[in-house]
Amino acid sequence: xxxxxxxxxxxxxxxxxxxxxxxxxxxxxxxxxxxxxxxxxxxxxxxxxxxxxxxxxxxxxxxxxxxxxxxxxxxxxxxxxxxxxxxxxxxxxxxxxxxxxxxxxxxxxxxxxxxxxxxxxxxxxxxxxxxxxxxxxxxxxxxxxxxxxxxxxxxxxxxxxxxxxxxxxxxxxxxxxxxxxxxxxxxxxxxxxxxxxxxxxxxxxxxxxxxxxxxxxxxxxxxxxxxxxxxxxxxxxxxxxxxxxxxxxxxxxxxxxxxxxxxxxxxxxxxxxxxxxxxxxxxxxxxxxxxxxxxxxxxxxxxxxxxxxxxxxxxxxxxxxx
Numbered sequence: 001x002x003x004x005x006x007x008x009x010x011x012x013x014x015x016x017x018x019x020x021x022x023x024x025x026x027x028x029x030x031x032x033x034x035x036x037x038x039x040x041x042x043x044x045x046x047x048x049x050x051x052x053x054x055x056x057x058x059x060x061x062x063x064x065x066x067x068x069x070x071x072x073x074x075x076x077x078x079x080x081x082x083x084x085x086x087x088x089x090x091x092x093x094x095x096x097x098x099x100x101x102x103x104x105x106x107x108x109x110x111x112x113x114x115x116x117x118x119x120x121x122x123x124x125x126x127x128x129x130x131x132x133x134x135x136x137x138x139x140x141x142x143x144x145x146x147x148x149x150x151x152x153x154x155x156x157x158x159x160x161x162x163x164x165x166x167x168x169x170x171x172x173x174x175x176x177x178x179x180x181x182x183x184x185x186x187x188x189x190x191x192x193x194x195x196x197x198x199x200x201x202x203x204x205x206x207x208x209x210x211x212x213x214x215x216x217x218x219x220x221x222x223x224x225x226x227x228x229x230x231x232x233x234x235x236x237x238x239x240x241x242x243x244x245x246x247x248x249x250x251x252x253x254x255x256x257x258x259x260x261x262x263x264x265x266x267x268x269x270x271x272x273x274x275x276x277x278x279x280x281x282x283x284x285x286x287x288x289x290x291x292x293x294x295x296x297x298x299x300x301x302x303x304x305x306x307x308x309x310x311x312x313x314x315x316x317x318x319x320x321x322x
Contacts, residue, residue, distance in 0.1 A: 014204060015303045021208050022299075025215035035216060042213040045206035046281040047177045050145070052199060053278075054181020055192045057138050068132050071263050075114065075136045078250055078271035080147055083110040084155060086242060097234045101293030102227065104156055106238065108287075109298040111151040112279035113144025119270045122309050126316035128265030136270040144278055145178050152286050173285050207277060210284045211295065218292025227293060232300075239301045243308060246272040265316060269309060276302040 030038040087110030094103045116137030123133040185192075192199060215223070250271040254264040279298045283291045 015299070015306075017204075017208065018211055018299055021211045022215050022296075025212050026219055029216035029219040030213070031216075031220060035213075035220070038209070038213045038216060042210045042284060043173060045209050046173045046285060049177075049203060049206045049277075049281055050174050051177035051181040052192065052203065053141065054178040054183075055185050055188055056196075057141060057182070058185075058189075068135065068263070070257065071132055071259065071266060072136055072139050074253060074257060074259075074267055075271045076139065076143065078246070078253070078267070079114050079140055080111070080143070080151070082249060083246065083274075084151060086110060086245060088155065090238065090242075093238060098238065099227065099231060099293070101223075101290075102231060102235055102297060105294040105297035106235070106242075107156055108152060108283060108294050109274050109279065109301050110242075111148050111155070112274050112282065112298065113148060114140040114270045115273045115275045115277075116141055117277075118306065118309070119266075119273055122269045122313040123266055125310075125313040126265045126269075127262070127320040128269070128316075129262040132263060132266045133270060136266060140270070141275070141278060144275070144282075145175055148278075148282055149174070149286055174282065203277060207280050210280050211299075214280075214284050214291040214295055217289045221289065221292075223292045227296070235297055236300060236304070239297065239304055243272065243301065243305055247308070247312075261321075268312075273305050273309065274298065274301060 029035075084107070087107040090098075090106055091103065094100055098106065114137060116134075119137050120130060120133045124130050247268060250268045251264070254267040259267060276298060280295050283295045283298070287294050
């Protein structure tokens with residue numbers, strides 16, 4: 001009998017839930033009145049999700065991290081400059097390797113902010129600079145709320161292009177709840193921290209609803225006629241090369257800029273990873289009914305980065321100085 005506990009070290013159980021949700025949407029997509037109800041629930045949960053992000057992120061911690069400005073600029077450049085440039089370079093893979101929809105998803109994942117929780121966890125495991133990882137994740141998340149929609153509109157266009165309606169959607173569902181959470185953090189921050197465990201379940205359930213709504217719309221629009229298993233294998237290969245390139249570039253850049261071992265670990269983990277938790281709701285708001293093929297590359301990349309970075313963190317922890 002397989003060792004399930006050993007398997008979960010390499011496969012995030014939540015990722016399995018996400019793909020199970022995709023399977024549910026493929027078999028039983030929400031249509032008609034049910035579809036409208038699911039879309040309304042997804043909209044509400046996206047606003048709640050970003051409100052909780054705003055209430056959790058400590059502005060003081062982020063400001064305290066400004067003394068590491070060289071490190072943070074390096075990570076931000078990796079997240080919002082180098083990643084997008086590699087994404088744009090991948091345009092040559094269309095149509096012989098990727099479809100237009102999958103390429104849009106690949107480019108979109110290059111535009112989302114870095115992760116917070118997993119970057120901190122892997123930095124701690126590898127015995128790196130955890131305080132800098134917290135600040136780096138905070139900076140990336142805050143800037144991503146504004147930069148990701150703007151970059152998507154500028155580089156992807158089409159469904160991502162800004163109109164008055166899309167501006168209201170991004171502002172009403174993402175930016176406004178986030179800012180409200182930041183404003184109210186003074187009064188509710190302790191409560192949010194105290195109930196972090198139960199509230200994280202709200203986060204995860206929200207994302208599952210967003211995925212179900214997006215893929216229900218995609219199934220109704222015939223997404224699987226466009227995305228077959230050969231395309232998925234090609235996408236996985238392209239994303240593996242993308243992750244390897246970012247890990248190599250961040251490692252080399254951190255050394256060239258003279259960072260110590262602890263800070264190099266932060267640059268590699270925070271500079272090479274992308275946030276599923278922030279990216280999926282953003283894609284739903286920005287792309288609407290066309291979100292399904294866009295979020296698929298992000299889901300696949302997220303699992304790949306977890307497996308590879310977990311291996312690197314364990315390896316670096318064994319080589320850490322006493």
